Amino acid sequence: MTAIGSLPRHRGRGRPAVEEPACSFARGMNYYKLFWVFFLCSFLGAVVETIFMFLTRGEIQDRSSVIYGPFSLVWGMGAVLFTLCFHRLAGRRDLLIFIGGTVLGGTYEYLCSWGQEVLFGARFWNYSHIPFNINGRVCLLYAMFWGVAAVVWIKDLYPRLCALIGRIPRRAGVPLTWMLTLFMLFDILISAAALSRWEARQMGAPPANAVEEALDRHFPDERLYRDFSTLTFVGEGGRAGP
Structure with a gap:
């Protein structure tokens, strides 16, 4: 972790500065900045989890x-x-950010698990085998990982990512942001529709219209078992392979 004293500071504010070109299309806390944070961290998160599972x-x-x-x-x-x-707390003590990240991250993870179960009748993770868990949705160990992640993110990774985003030329950055926004919206919506239809197939429901027939044809169980290998439908006690 980069020591806070080694980062540049705003004069008299006691907080690390985020170096951003004055002409950056993502300068400040705007949609462009937040989208690129979402997009890049979504990608890096999937890669990190894949590597972690392989190593462990x-x-x-x-x-x-x-x-x-x-x-x-x-x-x-x-x-x-x-x-x-937490971006305004970059100059505060690590312990404060750690505690805030632990509480916020644990709450966020619980709500994500609950939302997946409500929408799709499934879970992508289950911590029931880990001590100090709440309904298997979140546990103290991983909540503390969120706390560590909050400190590392705000003190080190976020300023670096801002500098990286700031290097994208405005002429390319603006249209690229909106093209990727449309792609991610399509990806999320088609994934949600495929998962919802998958849940219906588990209950033996036949396709009710042409859209559901297309979902069955393009996203059969075999493909979804492969794409969402950690998903478990609630109430099945585990699911069979393809």
Whole structure:
């Protein structure tokens, strides 16, 4: 972790400065900045989780939460949440950010798990086997990981990422942002539709219209088992392979 004293500071404010070119299209806390934080952290999160699972379990798992591309929405939205809540605390003590990140991250992870179960009748993770868990949705250990991530993010990674985003030329950055926004919206919506239809198939529901027939044809169980290898439908006690 970069020591706070080694980072440039705003004069008289006691807080690390984020170096951004004056002409940057993503200068300050605007949509462009937050989208690139979401996009890049979604990608990096999926890659990091894949590497972590390989190193700890010797398994190569697809840790993406969407169908097209390696993107973990939980990581991406988590990075945006931490940025909005903690970016003004960069000059404060690490302990304060750690505690805030632990509480906020644990709450966020719980709500994500609950939302997945409500929308799709499934869970992408289950911490029931880990001590100090709450309904298997979150546990103290991983909540503390969120706290560490908040400190590292605000004190080191976020300023570096801002500098990287600031190097994207405005002429390319603005249209590229909106093209990627449309892509991510499509990816999220088609993934949600495929998961919803997958849940319906588990209950034996036949396709009710041409859209559901197309979802069954393009996203059969075999493909979704491969794309969402960690997903478990609630109430099944585990699911069979393809």
